[in-house]
Amino acid sequence: MEMKELSPKECHAILQRAETGRxxxxxxxxxYIVPVSIACDDDSIYVFATFGQKIKWMRANPxxxxxxxxxxxxxxxxxxxxYGRYQELPEPQFKQxxxxxxxxLQQRHDWWLNAVAERRIATKDVSVEPMFFRIQIDSVTGLGTE
Ligand SMILES: Cc1cc2nc3c(=O)[nH]c(=O)nc-3n(C[C@H](O)[C@H](O)[C@H](O)COP(=O)(O)OP(=O)(O)OC[C@H]3O[C@@H](n4cnc5c(N)ncnc54)[C@H](O)[C@@H]3O)c2cc1C
Known part of the structure; x- marks a missing residue:
């Protein structure tokens, strides 16, 4: 088995195919590491999230x-x-x-969006406030065997 470094283009292609990231x-x-459902474009990784430890920590250290x-x-x-920087996408300034x-995200992660919405309705818990954030990608590295 030979390992090789992936080019930035190959890395971005893998990121765009990925459904879940750590x-x-x-x-x-x-x-602190948690799995999240992701969707990517050329510059950013997008996540729909509930408020909690990860958000508190990323606000403190983006x-x-x-x-x-x-x-x-x-x-x-x-x-x-x-590698990148956390950026929250609050309304109304980040509407677009x-x-x-x-x-x-909706193209693949309806289950997660629905799960959060249902939990919020069921618990009436404001801490289940849905939010979007993105990671603005600064650099990528990749390793692969094929
Ligand atoms: C396949 C998959 C996809 C997911 N997609 C998303 C997503 O798109 N958006 C999203 O917000 N969440 C997603 N989750 C859930 C996510 O991994 C976190 O569990 C959740 O977001 C809560 O994280 P938090 O930091 O807000 O935890 P909090 O609710 O603040 O809880 C913090 C405490 O719980 C523990 N904890 C939290 N999450 C985990 C975990 N996953 N495993 C072990 N211990 C944990 C921490 O160690 C800490 O002690 C997904 C989980 C899976 C398995």
Missing amino acids: LGCSFENQP KVCLQVDEIKDHSRWSSVVA QREHARKL
Whole structure:
């Protein structure tokens, strides 16, 4: 098995195919990683999220990363890490970007959007406030075996 570095173009193609990514953030020297459903365009990774620890931490330290992979088996895989900056997309100032994010995410992640909406209605819990954010990609690295 030979490992090779992926080009930025290959990395972006893998990011755009990915449905789930592992979002890494950190606060006061403590890393934190959670899976999130993603959609990407050329510059950014979009996420629809509930408020909680990850948002608090990314507000405090917007330098984040996100990892995705495509694993066929132990000898055929690729993995991409995108480094970037967290940016929240509140209304009304990011109306256009929210709409763009919603459209991209809705193509694949209706289950997650619906799950959040249902939880919010069922619990009447304002902490289940839906929000959009993006990671503005600064750089990408990738490794793969094919
Ligand atoms: C396939 C998949 C897709 C997902 N897509 C999204 C998405 O698009 N948007 C989104 O907001 N969330 C998504 N989630 C849920 C996400 O991984 C987090 O669990 C959730 O967002 C809560 O994170 P938080 O930091 O707000 O946690 P909080 O509700 O603030 O809870 C913090 C505490 O719970 C623990 N915790 C939180 N999440 C996890 C976890 N996943 N695994 C283990 N411990 C955890 C933390 O260690 C911490 O102690 C997805 C999960 C899966 C499995």
